[in-house]
Amino acid sequence: MTNIMDFTQNMVEVVSIICIIAISISLVLLLYRVIKGPSNPDRAVALDAIGVNIMALAGLLAVLLVTTYFNDVILLIGILLFIGTIAIAKFLEKGVIIDHDMD
Amino acid sequence: MSRPNDLILRSTTSLIAFILFGFSIYLYFAGHNAPGGGFIAGLMVSSAIVLMYMAYGFEAVNKILPINYRYCTAIGLMIAVLTGVGSFFFGEPFLSHTFGYLYIPFFGNKELATAMLFDLGVYITVLGITMTIILSIADDR
Numbered sequence: 001m002t003n004i005m006d007f008t009q010n011m012v013e014v015v016s017i018i019c020i021i022a023i024s025i026s027l028v029l030l031l032y033r034v035i036k037g038p039s040n041p042d043r044a045v046a047l048d049a050i051g052v053n054i055m056a057l058a059g060l061l062a063v064l065l066v067t068t069y070f071n072d073v074i075l076l077i078g079i080l081l082f083i084g085t086i087a088i089a090k091f092l093e094k095g096v097i098i099d100h101d102m103d
Numbered sequence: 104m105s106r107p108n109d110l111i112l113r114s115t116t117s118l119i120a121f122i123l124f125g126f127s128i129y130l131y132f133a134g135h136n137a138p139g140g141g142f143i144a145g146l147m148v149s150s151a152i153v154l155m156y157m158a159y160g161f162e163a164v165n166k167i168l169p170i171n172y173r174y175c176t177a178i179g180l181m182i183a184v185l186t187g188v189g190s191f192f193f194g195e196p197f198l199s200h201t202f203g204y205l206y207i208p209f210f211g212n213k214e215l216a217t218a219m220l221f222d223l224g225v226y227i228t229v230l231g232i233t234m235t236i237i238l239s240i241a242d243d244r
Contacts, residue, residue, distance in 0.1 A: 072130070072138045076147070079123060083150050083157075086112065090157060098153075098241040099160045 016064045023053050023060070044088045051081030109158065116158035123151035134222060136214075141222030145229030153237055161242075172238070175231030183224030186217070 030053065033046040055077050062070035087097050127147035134140030156164050187198040202216035 069138050072133070075126070076130075076143070079126070079147070080150065082119075083154055086154070086157060096241075098156045098238075101160055101162050 013064065016060050020057065020060050020064075023057050027053050027057075040092055044085070044092060047088065048081070048085050051077060051084070055081070113158050116154055120151045120155050123147055123154070127151070131222065131226060132219075135216055135218055141225030142229050145226045146233060148226075149230050149233040149237070152234060156238075156241075172231045172234040175227050176235065177231075179224045179227030179229075179231060181224075182227065183221055186220045186224065189220075 027050060030046045030050045034043050034050070037043045037046060055074050058070050058074045058077065062068070062074075090097050127144045130139040130147060131141060131144035132139075134144070152164070152168065155168075190197060190199045198221075200217045200221070202214055202218075204212055205215050206212050
């Protein structure tokens, strides 16, 4: 019984570390797209994907460190990512983020 | 120029802004032992107000929230200094803090620290500074 428990614990750790490495590689590639990206919509999509990857990274760290304190952090990153994406989308669409008078 | 059609943004903003205000209050009270505290709660509430500005524009939000955010910064710094000065009344050094346990109905036995009062000053200062910076940059006139 303890054999199986040890095996599953090792497996979770190894899988999380592999996933962290994969997400780090994808973050580097997305950073290249943000800096180099030929057009602005490319950068917007890449920034959005970077936020999602950072959320995944925080979740994997929570699994690896066996703690629940990261849940607030993940929610926080999600909210800031949402607002940032809206701001970038509005800037690309209209050229101004906060309009003076809507009507 | 065609009229903007922000129906989805406007109707989700009215819901999400309230979630953000509630989350900011949660973060403010969760601080001191868990992730949270005055700084990040101030950032959350200012992001909620920025979201409302993005959805409804300057005129409408200035009508429902007629706050001069420069005064917010001064009031927050005043609260922070006064909590530091308050420790003189108990014969302690500047900015010393303490904590105690208090039974609150419906919430149970909670630990309350005097650092929370200092955090209130940080909260209002961060709100004022963030909103001042963002509104000064975004003002296109």
